[in-house]
Amino acid sequence: MAYPTEAVWGLGCDPDDAAAVARVIALKGRDPGKGLILVAAELAMLAPYLRGLHPRWIARMAATWPGPVTWLIPDNGRALPLVTGGQGTLAVRVTAHPVAAALSRAFGGAIVSTSANPQGLPPATRLREVKAYFGAGVDHYTSGRVGLRRRPSEIRDLRTGAVLRPG
Numbered sequence: 001m002a003y004p005t006e007a008v009w010g011l012g013c014d015p016d017d018a019a020a021v022a023r024v025i026a027l028k029g030r031d032p033g034k035g036l037i038l039v040a041a042e043l044a045m046l047a048p049y050l051r052g053l054h055p056r057w058i059a060r061m062a063a064t065w066p067g068p069v070t071w072l073i074p075d076n077g078r079a080l081p082l083v084t085g086g087q088g089t090l091a092v093r094v095t096a097h098p099v100a101a102a103l104s105r106a107f108g109g110a111i112v113s114t115s116a117n118p119q120g121l122p123p124a125t126r127l128r129e130v131k132a133y134f135g136a137g138v139d140h141y142t143s144g145r146v147g148l149r150r151r152p153s154e155i156r157d158l159r160t161g162a163v164l165r166p167g
Contacts, residue, residue: 001140002116002130005039005097006068007149008123009116009130011138012039014107021082024112027137029119035085037070037153038110039093041101045109046092052076057158065094066101068153068167083112093153099144115152123152 001012011027013020015038025032040046043062050058053073061071070093075084084090092110095101104111115123116130124130125146130138154167 001103001142002127002134002138003099003103003142004127004144004146005095005100005113005153006147007152008125008146009127010039010100010113011116011134012103012111012113015079015083015110015112018080018082021080021112024114025082027134028114028117030114031085031119032082033085033087035087035089035091036083037091037093037113038079038083039095039100039104039113040110041095041104042066043094045104046094048078049073049076049090049092049110051078053158060161061092061158062094066096067094068096068149069093070153070155071158072155072164073158091155097147099142103142 003010011024013024070091072089072091075088075090079090117123118133124133151167155165156163
């Protein structure tokens with residue numbers, strides 16, 4: 001599916017469906033070793049992926065959510081290797097975007113979220129751009145608009161606090 005997020009259109013799917021995750025990666029022409037982000041409507045939806053984290057770390061993340069901060073956390077083995085990119089870490093965010101949050105709520109958990117663009121091309125900021133990139137390759141396109149952010153979400157390393165991608 002394709003849906004708007006805080007700054008760009010995203011591609012997403014069920015993070016537990018290996019075939020769907022592989023399809024998203026293939027649509028983008030993305031290196032499978034890069035991993036993907038999981039977004040959720042609320043912190044509780046990320047609970048299976050947060051098991052084993054110190055409560056202080058969870059509080060650090062929760063203080064930035066909902067919002068455009070993605071945290072790179074230690075993978076506890078719950079996520080598929082296609083989602084983590086086999087890196088031993090997992091990227092997670094609680095979204096503030098109403099459409100992305102509604103999709104997560106309708107699904108009942110976190111969903112994959114990656115920018116809607118083939119590798120090397122600019123991320124789509126309009127529905128028509130997403131359709132031009134992927135056409136019938138995407139099963140469902142939502143309606144809606146991207147948020148007011150000009151940049152993709154900031155990515156921070158939970159263990160070190162380092163900003164890996166400014167937002």
